[in-house]
Amino acid sequence: xxxxxxxxxxxxxxxxxxxxxxxxxxxxxxxxxxxxxxxxxxxxxxxxxxxxxxxxxxxxxxxxxxxxxxxxxxxxxxxxxxxxxxxxxxxxxxxxxxxxxx
Amino acid sequence: xxxxxxxxxxxxxxxxxxxxxxxxxxxxxxxxxxxxxxxxxxxxxxxxxxxxxxxxxxxxxxxxxxxxxxxxxxxxxxxxxxxxxxxxxxxxxxxxxxxxxxxxxxxxxxxxxxxxxxxxxxxxxxxxxxxxxxxxxxxxxxxxxxxxxxxxxxxxxxxxxxxxxxxxxxxxxxxxxxxxxxxxxxxxxxxxxxxxxxxxxxxxxxxxxxxxxxxxxxxxxxxxxxxxxxxxxxxxxxxxxxxxxxxxxxxxxxxxxxxxxxxxxxxxxxxxxxxxxxxxxxxxxxxxxxxxxxxxxxxxxxxxxxxxxxxxxxxxxxxxxxxxxxxxxxxxxxxxxxxxxxxxxxxxxxxxxxxxxxxxxxxxxxxxxxxxxxxxxxxxxxxxxxxxxxxxxxxxxxxxxxxxxxxxxxxxxxxxxxxxxxxxxxxxxxxxxxxxxxxxxxxxxxxxxxxxxxxxxxxxxxxxxxxxxxxxxxxxxxxxxxxxxxxxxxxxxxxxxxxxxxxxxxxxxxxxxxxxxxxxxxxxxxxxxxxxxxxxxxxxxxxxxxxxxxxxxxxxxxxxxxxxxxxxxxxxxxxxxxxxxxxxxxxxxxxxxxxxxxxxxxxxxxxxxxxxxxxxxxxxxxxxxxxx
Numbered sequence: 130x131x132x133x134x135x136x137x138x139x140x141x142x143x144x145x146x147x148x149x150x151x152x153x154x155x156x157x158x159x160x161x162x163x164x165x166x167x168x169x170x171x172x173x174x175x176x177x178x179x180x181x182x183x184x185x186x187x188x189x190x191x192x193x194x195x196x197x198x199x200x201x202x203x204x205x206x207x208x209x210x211x212x213x214x215x216x217x218x219x220x221x222x223x224x225x226x227x228x229x230x231x
Numbered sequence: 232x233x234x235x236x237x238x239x240x241x242x243x244x245x246x247x248x249x250x251x252x253x254x255x256x257x258x259x260x261x262x263x264x265x266x267x268x269x270x271x272x273x274x275x276x277x278x279x280x281x282x283x284x285x286x287x288x289x290x291x292x293x294x295x296x297x298x299x300x301x302x303x304x305x306x307x308x309x310x311x312x313x314x315x316x317x318x319x320x321x322x323x324x325x326x327x328x329x330x331x332x333x334x335x336x337x338x339x340x341x342x343x344x345x346x347x348x349x350x351x352x353x354x355x356x357x358x359x360x361x362x363x364x365x366x367x368x369x370x371x372x373x374x375x376x377x378x379x380x381x382x383x384x385x386x387x388x389x390x391x392x393x394x395x396x397x398x399x400x401x402x403x404x405x406x407x408x409x410x411x412x413x414x415x416x417x418x419x420x421x422x423x424x425x426x427x428x429x430x431x432x433x434x435x436x437x438x439x440x441x442x443x444x445x446x447x448x449x450x451x452x453x454x455x456x457x458x459x460x461x462x463x464x465x466x467x468x469x470x471x472x473x474x475x476x477x478x479x480x481x482x483x484x485x486x487x488x489x490x491x492x493x494x495x496x497x498x499x500x501x502x503x504x505x506x507x508x509x510x511x512x513x514x515x516x517x518x519x520x521x522x523x524x525x526x527x528x529x530x531x532x533x534x535x536x537x538x539x540x541x542x543x544x545x546x547x548x549x550x551x552x553x554x555x556x557x558x559x560x561x562x563x564x565x566x567x568x569x570x571x572x573x574x575x576x577x578x579x580x581x582x583x584x585x586x587x588x589x590x591x592x593x594x595x596x597x598x599x600x601x602x603x604x605x606x607x608x609x610x611x612x613x614x615x616x617x618x619x620x621x622x623x624x625x626x627x628x629x630x631x632x633x634x635x636x637x638x639x640x641x642x643x644x645x646x647x648x649x650x651x652x653x654x655x656x657x658x659x660x661x662x663x664x665x666x667x668x669x670x671x672x673x674x675x676x677x678x679x680x681x682x683x684x685x686x687x688x689x690x691x692x693x694x695x696x697x698x699x700x701x702x703x704x705x706x707x708x709x710x711x712x713x714x715x716x717x718x719x720x721x722x723x724x725x726x727x728x729x730x731x732x733x734x735x736x737x738x739x740x741x742x743x744x745x746x747x748x749x750x751x752x753x754x755x756x757x758x759x760x761x762x763x764x765x766x767x768x769x770x771x772x773x774x775x776x777x778x779x780x781x782x783x784x785x786x787x788x789x790x791x792x793x794x795x796x797x798x799x800x801x802x803x804x805x806x807x808x809x810x811x812x813x814x815x816x817x818x819x820x821x822x823x824x825x826x827x828x829x830x831x832x833x834x835x836x837x838x839x840x841x842x843x844x845x846x847x848x849x850x851x852x853x854x855x856x857x858x859x
Contacts, residue, residue, distance in 0.1 A: 150846060153839075153842050154839055154842050154843050154846065155839070156839075157839070159838075162838070223837070223838045223839065224837050224838075224839070226836070226838070227835060227836025227837050228836060229834070229836045
């Protein structure tokens, strides 16, 4: 079952994390930002699983389940906020929601 | 009876408190009853107490009401001490005060702030009574500042006129100069004796210091500073003429009869200290002599009826200082009492005239009031006669003659002081009768509106009677020889020792004083009634008019102080408008604010920037934790 090496797995996790991080920073649409955050979370989860299989321990998968749970909670709150923002501003552009500057 | 001592000041205070709390909600009748009634009951208690005092002749009454505070051995109490000296003062304060309160009920009847007026007046009477009855100097100082406050409140009573507010502030600030000196004097007394109890200081001072001891001289001068400020003597006299901005009953009560004589009381009360400092005594006499002349000449040129009286008050207090300065203690206090009668009378008459002429104070617009206001004319004439020391019949003659006589006959007297006093008496009778002739004779120039009724007439008549007969309780040696007043004061104030063998000349000096007074009246008559062309010729001379202007401005003291003190102060204040020392702290605040503004720029509200910030921060922390 050691078809995938640890280095390749961690590299994939790192690339995914970076991609997610960059798209959080450059996207304006809040829904895309939320999705990018999900990608980052999953990248972290992937890293846990890779580490768990490297050490032949179940902890990595347990951590992934935690991350999954947390991500579900985060998405529900995040979507509720996005709905509110859309109601208020009639747009999903995060740059227009800058009332709290200064 | 002595248990009622505390009631004398407490009643006016209670009246003031009631009027402050409920004055706006109760009827005018009730305000009158509380305002005048409280002082009236005080006067009645004073009378009963006075009768008991005279019949039983104790050294003094003493009543301790409560212990004020006790800090590190300094333990002043709210305690009242009534001896002959205080007796004279509380008699004048409550009786003349009561008459003036009665008078005010008519004078202020039309005023919207009727209850505020009586609240302030009651507060004043209470504070003044505390001042003269205090058994320690701290309580005396409380009363001293209390009367200063009331003086401020009442000068600025008609506060809607900015000039009145200015006059009130001027009076307050100038007297504060003297009060500061006095406070320092009290500190030094406390340092020397460990107490401010007046009796203790009086007995211990003689043991502690020799005559002329440096400490005694310094303290005497500091106390003199306080007295000079309060009593409007040189060089702090400039506030008193402006204080006439207040209602006329205020001028009568505060700025003629009582408060301005607080300085006389202080010096008489602390006479032990002053006797230990002959230099200070000399200064008291010299200040009195110079002040009485300066103020007398200034009074000669005033046109405002109340300003004439104000300068005359300064001048008459100068006489009291002259008497105190040569050690003629009881003569000074005697002149205080007589002066309180006739000057209150003159002010109240002036008030009746001002009221009748629709608040006109300029004498040039008066005239012919002799026939239209007969009661005021006769009472004013009696007051004027007393002020001008009209021989034999007026009280002022006896009190002033005693002072003049003791200038020569007293051991510390001198010819110069006597000459100043005599010249002052001459000027006094000129300006007094100038005032009478301009105001009451000649053609009527303004229509008489309000004729005085009983509330004004009765106090005038009572004070007029006192101004006539008041002098008969103290007659000279060669003429009746009544010494009721000086005997009354002799347990408290030492009697002056007269140069032996001088008595035989007394009648000559009395004759001289009488001639001086009468010739002053004659000159006024000459200038203002029989030969007005003489006056016109003076008005044509430019030198005379320059002198006239100089005297009219009160010898230019206001201008002098303006140049010496006010302008440099305003200049410095302007220079330092931005507050140099505060600049450092302002700078500190500015720099902090700058950084704050820089950081607050990052609060753009754009979510992506925040994310970028978090990422950069995370990278930095990671870098640090990996490489370090």
